[in-house]
Amino acid sequence: MGAMIAVPRNFTQLALRRIQERPDATAYQFVRAGHDDRLEADSLSYGEVGARSLRLAAWLQARGCHGQRVLILHTDGAQFVTSFLGCLFAGAVAVPAPPPGGARQNVERVANIIKDAAVSYLMTDSANASAVSQLLASIGHPEVVCLATDRAVAGAPGASEAGGREPQWHEPGLFPDDVAYLQYTSGSVSDPKGVMVTHRNLLANQEAIQQGMRTTSDSVVGGWLPFHHDMGLAGHLLHPLWLGSRGVLLPPISFVKRPVNWLRMIDAYGITTGGGPNLGYDLCLRRVTDEQSAGLDLSRWTTAVNGAEPVRAETMDAFAERFASTGFRREAFYPCYGLAEATLLVSGGSPGAPALERTVDSADLEHHTVRAARPGRPGRTLVSSGIPRGCEVRIVDPESHAPLPDGRVGEIWVRGESVAHGYWNRPLDNAHAFRATLADGTDGFLRTGDLGVREGGELFVTGRLKDIMIVSGRNLYPQDIERSVQQVSALFGSSAAFSVESERDHVVVVQEVRTSRSYDTRLASLAADVQQRVASEFEVAAENVLLVRPGTVRRTTSGKLQRRAMRQMFLEGQIHPLHEVVAPEVRKLVEAAADARADSRRGARERG
Template sequence: MAEELTFSALLQDRLAVFGDSGRFVFAGRDRGGGDDTVLDYAALDRKARAVALLLLERRLTGRSVLLSYPGAQDFLPAFIGCLFAGAVAVPTPLPDRSPDSLDRIARIAADAPDLGAVLTDDANAGFFGSWIRDGRLPRGVECLATDTAAESVPPAAELAEVGPDDVALLQYTSGSTSEPKGVRITQANLLHNHRDIVRHTGVGPESTGVGWLPYYHDMGLIGLLLTPFQHGFPCVVLDPMAFLKRPRRWLELITRHRATHTVAPNFGYELCLRRVGERDLDGLDLSSWRVALNGAEFVRAEVVDGFTERFGRVGFAPATFTPCYGMAETTLLVTCASPHREPTVVDADADALERDEFRPAPGSGGARRLVGCGAADSLDVRVVDADSGDPRSDGAVGEIWVRGPSVADGYSGRPSSTAETFHAYTGAGEGPFLRTGDLGFQRGGELFVTGRAKEVVVLNGRNLYPQDLEADVRRVLPDRACGTSAVFGTGPFGDDVVVVQEVRATALGETSLDEASRRIRSALAAAHRLTPARVVLVPFSQVPRTTSGKVRRGAARSLHDSGALSVLHAWSQGTSEPAARAGAVEA
């Protein structure tokens, strides 16, 4: 049989081939699995074709369709139905009725080109119907409840003819550094990246996946939900909120289903490390776990080491961790470490990194530990001087550029941003490349990511990476009292360093807020020769994060500069007394 040219064709083939054996398991609340929902490929195919027929009857081929569901169980058939109908799927979270959530959905709906319909379930159709009547969605948009759609689609019903260059998906970036933008991902992009993931991770017919990432996140959609189709292996899906409330549940499902493959950001493994203690290990058996993809944000060596040490006692092998690097603009995956090999961790001289070069640390002091993210399989990855486009030598820090079949078609409705980001050329005229905006270096063929160009704080000629500063801030506070950190530069020249740290004051014990602030300042002075301009302690849930857990430092800066943070305690350089906002909420 000829190799498929579109991801839609691959899905049609795999749903037929693995109709009786392939399945998704959507975990319920019963830890024993009594209320799990099983969706096999045959039923998934019927549901997807029913959605496709709804869209085809309304002539929505080529038009944007918003997908907003309570979870992946109803989303997945609707997404595949969009691909079968040739519609452009636009995954979005279900609004939680908060102003920020409603505003984000409204902005996505306004931005998506030629929006024709909103797909949701029957329970939420009334909400979106009221939005349409109130004019909050573009004129002519129809709301369709797909969970009540009839599944009796004639077997001979024709699906849309789609080509490799047709846009399959509009993936809105999570917006950790800027306004979310819709990335145009084609059928060919999806197909190529899917095959890259399969090759990199070594999944096969005997694999089992378990994950919790939301469907509207690129790693959740492409890394978790779509990866199983190549070989039709089972995939167990946990609701994201269930994981956040009780991270041990993820490990319980890995144990019960003998899972081999997972995918999650560093944040997920860190949350397990913080919330699943020594006394919680009884009953866990992680010996089946073969590949734990760790990406979507900066991979921290202390999380890799700490997770491996703690959960190694219940079968987690050091070679299971598989760091990777990618983004929505490359569909998902760019580079990936070799499975079944322990991650590469290097101790870099911190002073040299501030001068944009890697050198091994001379000793234990002044070292910054970096985790390698492997190499690309079929993409061209370069590290270049951001201004000239000239290549950087091995070990020299520069901007990471990527080109190849996984690189998306650009940003929807943003020609200038598309040209700036997707159409870069090297000093020798090679291109076009995607400018990732990330900084890193290559060493021995492996990519090491050092930070985000827009977030680096330049102070007295030194490049300070916020994730390093944030890690040192968190180390001086008790785990139970310490929430999310955000460090950023502000002021006229961007070199006034501000630390915003979430704290639970009741968990600080005998440590006062003033003492916690002093410890933060002392840690930054000792590790980085840095005195921040301001240290602000705030209650939990004040620091904005993306759906995958990335710190939204730009949004945190805006909240700080506008005075919108609820402040428990604040210290400013040049003042002798701490400041606190009147009526601040105690954590």
Template sequence: MARSLVDLLTTHASNHPERTAYRHLVTGDCDGETQELTYGRLATRSRAIAAHLQERGLAGSRAMLLYPPGLEFICAYLGCLSAGVVAVPGVPAQGRSQNHRALTRMKRLVADADAKVILGGRDVIAALDGMAAHLPELDGIARLTTEDIPDDAAAAWREPDLTADSVAFLQYTSGSTSAPRGVVVTHGNLLDNERVITERMGHTPEAIEAHDHEMFVSWLPVYHDMGLIGPVLNTVYLGTTATLFSPLHFLQQPARWLTAVSRYRPHTSGAPNFGYELCLKHVGPELLDGLDLSSWKVAFNGAEPVRPATLRRFADTFGPAGFRREALYPCYGLAEATLMVTGGTVDTPPTLLAAADGAPNAGEADAAAVGCGRPGPGVTVAIVDPERQEELPEGGTGEIWVGGASVAKGYWRNALATRETFRAGLQGHEGRFLRTGDLGFLRDGELFVTGRLKDLIVIDGRNHYPQDLELTAELSHPALRPGCTAAFSVDTAAEGEQPVLVAEIAPDDAGESEKITDLIRSGVGEAHGLSLRDVVLVQPGTIPKTSSGKIQRRATLTAYLDGTLSVVTAPAVG
């Protein structure tokens, strides 16, 4: 029985060394440059990096991984696991505007993780070497370009003594409501969650054979849990093939995602809701004739609220290209549970609940909630009153608590936060529970996620979920882009909590700012019975987001109160 992904990689490299594990579309295009990595080559490169780390006496220490999109990150990550080194995926800088933010985050993560070495691509390491004199945080921290480690170093590799409780890596949360924390994921957590993903997404031997081992296409960032635990690590868990390309190349041309799915015909591919929206916004009808999406069995949608309208429009738009409504696959997970908690049933359309009576399979127009599927085998989901910490009956909305072997060990060097989040007890259940901070309810065993506990807007005793206000605002005018709006409340001395909405618009639409503001106010007033205290229109790309694209409402609130939002001003008249 495998003790770790290292064991599974050894098995795959022995049984089918020439099978492609990963291919990387260097330009994002199927007809552009492509790099491939077989299982035999992956094992060699991982062991070479591992041996190099072992010889430096780094087993048990932390290694920061800073790589541009590509295959070298995977070799380094598996190299760390193969050396008994704790991997710490970091966010590389991509473009000048992100350099400062990425550098600030990197320094914070290096310090918090107490990293002893930074592994990276040539450009990243060269840049850090050039800045070393101005970065005292790097004093005493080795920097290694893993491409320069020769293959023959693999001969010195020693198999590490790994157990289920050995720490595999630190997954730093993206911090949508708080400062990032390092989630301690063990080898046992990893294997259990890969088992859950495999079962929930129908990655059976028969499905693998039917797809000729082509199981994933992904543009998701590999330094984030959704892109790493799913497409990258489930691939090596199963011994199958994944096609990867850069998130930036997807954002530049969303059609590349669908083209890659059509070309490589994977079983599974997915994104947060905004990815599907981008396809709908930017993919023209001329592409449909050249697409064949009929092999796409699991189109997973998670990491942010799943919009019923998005599901309907995507299925309707791409149905002529062979996309099946049954492939739509809302799911729920979080880094603290390694990744996956619940997922849909393969070949079954999503469950939509109507607002009025909770009737299943509502139409898109009156749907209030989208089902995110059922817990994986061995995963327990309970809905709990967050104040009394008592389990609620089915249908009651409360905090989502999760139990099972996929739940991570805790937060790195943060005993208080670990105790508060990972050590909750619940009467009638064995073991400890993870408090997710997310709100939801269960119906017929299926989970429906309704919002964040700490993001709730309470006005006059009524609860409002910020994503509902954001969606209403985004539908009020075409200048407002999906996933680029933040709603929150401010505490005023005279009137108590009052709602505020911040939305990004393009500079070209600044001339209509007054009209857009009025439409947002009227839309929110009609749909939610709320009078917005303030509507602020800001420059594109300036609302704070996490590394996975989630709106950081608290950070936006702070910028609003500090007066540091990048406000769009209407052009002068005359």
């Protein structure tokens, strides 16, 4: 009988085991588009990953980083892997963040993450270290020490201890419930929340992903999502390490600029498992030409993950039909549900099996009940996100906290080892979201804020609790309105629907339109068509329609629609439409808000 293999107590032990088992095997391929748009890749073996990250870990340990929060700002994939694993090997808490890149929103987000996490150190590369140090000074955090990953790994001057000795790595002695990293959610820029993901959480969720997607050491895992996103980090970056397989990673900007790069990467590097949000598949449908897709072979892509935002059956149908000639099969789609607060995966289907779909009555759905759509009545197709993976899922009345039976829509509550300890330094939020108790006294649940329904063990996600629009006493799902409006014209792109209150609730639709002329006479007609569609299908008035340029509708880097941010922009007059129809009382609301902001700025200047 063979010797028992010890179960790792933390993810660091697991990573070290993989590095020692497969030093010469390729761990990661970092893909980029060359000058002629041909794909190229830099590779790191497991041995190279280990040497680089352990050297950096020793460097961090010599500087007393154990238990400290270390911000990671990298655009380069190989440098990110080194910094992230270096933090874990050093016993530090990694804090991935979006590189500012000059964008005001990202600069503000990074500044607030630094403040919230009480960051002590920041990892970047030597080419950007000076600019990042200046940024730290400009946002009022000159005390944060900026470290260049590549200098430490290369053994550059200043990377050694006094006397010229190179620091030696030592086992950090981590416990399962020690925090591995802070995963900042895609919520408020001004008030970011960092999810405390422990080593126990990470190990449990990686096992759930493997069991749910049936991945093995022969799987090739990859995608384009950023590493500060839960699917990009736990799914595409860390899952290959868990398996001892190969990861293939594409910068998000390469996908956004040319969506075909994603499909070409899947073909060229033999990706079997990976995906992204529904938006990613939509972008391929809109922007990948027949000429670009000719000759692609997607037959090895057997698990096309679709998650991170609501899954649309029509998108999967259209994608499967459009790319059938490449060998892609409809059954390859793997709709799933998850969130950063549960590390990543909560539920998923069975690879190779078609996802269960149900077309339900829209009117019943408004009353939080699911029944089959009746002939001649408006319906909505729900796609199953599979069964719970490594956790317990309950559907709960968000007010009474009573568990609901199958067929009733309620808030999705989750319990299990993948559920994080809470948000960093947020005791009140944690008591509400991470310490929820059912009406019968059963405790320890995470309140996800998402709405869903169970049918025969399968989970169907219907929407977001905070996004529900209550208009004329009815519960309207914004994604239903958005989906319907986008079908009005082939010129329409992304859409955002929300409500604002001015004596009564008003529906607002912000719709991107592709047009070369700002004063196209068709815009007024298109706006009227939008109003007619909403009125006829949902029996509510869409008195406020803004037709805007492509790129106006705000999304996170992973493609998640930011409806609350769009609502705030609308109320602050920050949306600049090509054409708009706005109800008089809503216009007064926006103008009053603008006057209040002007008075506030004037008062601030006078006080200054």
